[in-house]
Amino acid sequence: MKNTIATRRKQRKLSQAELAQLTAVxxxxxxxxxxxxxxxxxxxxxKxxxxxxxxVDALFSNGEDVK
Structure with missing residues (x-):
């Protein structure tokens, strides 16, 4: 399952550490x-x-286009 988390995180100018803190992981x-x-x-x-x-659908996909 592919995800777009890194791309979306960078668009929001968040580091991995900042996103981790916001999600408590x-x-x-x-x-x-x-x-x-x-x-x-x-x-x-x-979260x-x-x-x-x-x-969630936009973040994760199985390789098919998510609309």
Whole structure:
């Protein structure tokens, strides 16, 4: 499952550490999610979407176009 977290995080001018603090996880967790090595829990996915001002569907996709 691909994600657009890094792109959206950079657009909001947030570092991995800042995003981690806002979501109450470690910077390493954000890094592994961005690198598609870890799928976040549903609650974390919703937190990420809210902070990055988007939807969970827009953050994560299975390679198909999300509309």
């Amino acid at each position: 470690t910077r390493q967790t954000i890094n592994t999610i961005e690198n598609n090595k870890y799928d976040p829990s549903l609650s974390l996915a919703f 990420l979407a809210a902070i990055l001002e988007t939807t």
